[in-house]
Amino acid sequence: STFVTEKRPYGFKIKHFVNDGEVVGDAPRVSLYEHIGHEGEKYDVMMFAGECFNLPASHSDWASSINTHGHAVELYSNYHCQDSYKAKVAPGTGCHSDFRDCDMNDDIRAMILKF
Numbered sequence: 001s002t003f004v005t006e007k008r009p010y011g012f013k014i015k016h017f018v019n020d021g022e023v024v025g026d027a028p029r030v031s032l033y034e035h036i037g038h039e040g041e042k043y044d045v046m047m048f049a050g051e052c053f054n055l056p057a058s059h060s061d062w063a064s065s066i067n068t069h070g071h072a073v074e075l076y077s078n079y080h081c082q083d084s085y086k087a088k089v090a091p092g093t094g095c096h097s098d099f100r101d102c103d104m105n106d107d108i109r110a111m112i113l114k115f
Contacts, residue, residue, distance in 0.1 A: 004090075009038065010114055011036070017049050021113070027046055027053060028046070028047060028048070028049070028069065028071050028113055029045065029046050029069050029105065030044070030045045030066060030067070030068055030069065030071065030073055030113065031043070031044050031045075031062070031066065031067040031069070031076050032044075032045065032055075032062075032063035032065075032066055032108070033063060033065040033066065033067070034057065034062060034064060035064050035066060036064045036065050036097060036098040036099070036100070036105075037065060037097050037098070038065050038067060038097060039063075039065075041061070043055075043059050043062075045111070047113045048113065049114060050112065050113070050114075051112065051113060052076075052080060052081035052110055052111075052112050053110060053111055053112070053113075054079050054109065054110045055108065055109055055110065056110075060079075060108070060109045061092075061102065061106050061108070061109065062104070062105055062106060062108075063099065063108050064098070064099050064100075064105050064106060065096065065098060065099060066089055066095070066096055066099070067096065068089055068090070068091065068096065070091055071090075071091075071113055071114070071115060072088060072089065072090035072091070072113075072114040072115050073088070073089050073090075073111045073112065073113055074087070074088050074111060074112045074114060075087045075089065075102075075104055075108050075110075075111050075112060076109060076110040076111060077104070077107045077108065077109055078109055078110065079109045079110050080110060081110045081111070082110075083096050085100075085112070086102070086104055086107070087102035087103070087104050088114070089102070090114070
């Protein structure tokens with residue numbers, strides 16, 4: 001299996017898992033939101049499990065809530081997922097709609113998708 005980025009109209013890009021040229025599924029997605037309660041601007045991140053994703057400067061120390069779309073993520077206040085994670089957000093756990101509940105409001109610079 002490999003990973004490809006497909007360009008779509010209007011500049012949108014979609015990441016897919018591909019096996020022998022056949023798309024077998026979309027990459028896992030995590031959505032960060034500017035405000036609590038999944039409100040305000042949304043920033044989608046596509047990533048592989050175990051991959052550290054550094055948020056761009058425009059979205060570092062910015063997010064107040066998250067939709068993990070059924071996945072678990074570790075949230076870091078340092079770039080490159082350095083030091084220990086500050087919060088682990090998994091399906092059925094707190095923090096999704098308000099990062100203040102896990103002491104991470106506007107304090108995320110990197111994250112790792114766990115599953």
